[in-house]
Amino acid sequence: DIVMTQSPDSLAVSLGERATINCKSSQSVLTSPNNKNFLAWYQQKPGQPPKLLIYWASTRASGVPDRFTGSGSGTDFTLTISGLQAEDVAVYYCQQYYTTPYTFGQGTKLDIK
Amino acid sequence: EVQLVESGGGLVHPGGSLRLSCAASGFTFNGYSMSWVRQAPGKGLQYISHFTGGRGDFYYTDSLKGRFTMSVDNAKNSVYLQMNSLRAEDTAVYYCARVLAWGWFDSWGQGTLVTVSS
Numbered sequence: 001d002i003v004m005t006q007s008p009d010s011l012a013v014s015l016g017e018r019a020t021i022n023c024k025s026s027q028s029v030l031t032s033p034n035n036k037n038f039l040a041w042y043q044q045k046p047g048q049p050p051k052l053l054i055y056w057a058s059t060r061a062s063g064v065p066d067r068f069t070g071s072g073s074g075t076d077f078t079l080t081i082s083g084l085q086a087e088d089v090a091v092y093y094c095q096q097y098y099t100t101p102y103t104f105g106q107g108t109k110l111d112i113k
Numbered sequence: 114e115v116q117l118v119e120s121g122g123g124l125v126h127p128g129g130s131l132r133l134s135c136a137a138s139g140f141t142f143n144g145y146s147m148s149w150v151r152q153a154p155g156k157g158l159q160y161i162s163h164f165t166g167g168r169g170d171f172y173y174t175d176s177l178k179g180r181f182t183m184s185v186d187n188a189k190n191s192v193y194l195q196m197n198s199l200r201a202e203d204t205a206v207y208y209c210a211r212v213l214a215w216g217w218f219d220s221w222g223q224g225t226l227v228t229v230s231s
Contacts, residue, residue, distance in 0.1 A: 038215060040216075040218070049208055049222065050208075051221070052218060095158075095217070097217055101174040102163070104158040
């Protein structure tokens with residue numbers, strides 16, 4: 001199975017500042033024919049199901065604000081939240097869909113400093 | 114609007130069985146891939162299984178294969194998860210999710226809580 005490891009486990013950022021969450025896969029999730037990274041990001045607020053933010057490592061899902069940016073390739077990926085807002089407090093997960101079983105990172109808890 | 118509604122959760126004794134249901138609406142169910150994902154209390158997300166709408170194949174995480182079985186009823190726009198020989202560590206919220214294209218989960222239900230305890 002592909003192991004997804006996120007860092008840090010938690011972080012606190014001031015309102016309006018930038019938050020950076022990292023995700024590392026135990027093997028590459030990049031396919032060479034079409035140069036796609038099989039990597040998604042989700043946001044989960046307390047008491048709610050996860051919400052899709054990003055797929056193909058950098059494509060925002062419908063309705064996701066442009067302050068959420070996904071980047072990276074191969075085995076190293078980053079979710080950046082620019083201009084942090086109070087509503088962004090949540091746990092964030094990365095997920096690979098390169099191969100089954102699909103696997104998630106352990107999650108990164110984001111709070112306001 | 115895509116809606117996924119899980120049901121069937123509850124309290125079950127260790128060794129018991131439970132069948133979860135997920136009713137889908139708001140989209141043409143036939144042809145879409147669907148998945149089950151669980152989340153133990155205070156823990157992260159764990160993929161359980163998924164069904165590929167196009168090929169009709171089922172996939173499972175190895176650790177649950179043999180105890181958990183996913184099924185689909187296109188006539189009822191529903192997917193199911195049969196869980197047998199339940200253990201305390203199976204206590205979790207179980208989510209149904211729609212799987213798009215190559216494997217990201219674009220829509221999620223609210224989840225149903227399964228508690229395995231004597």
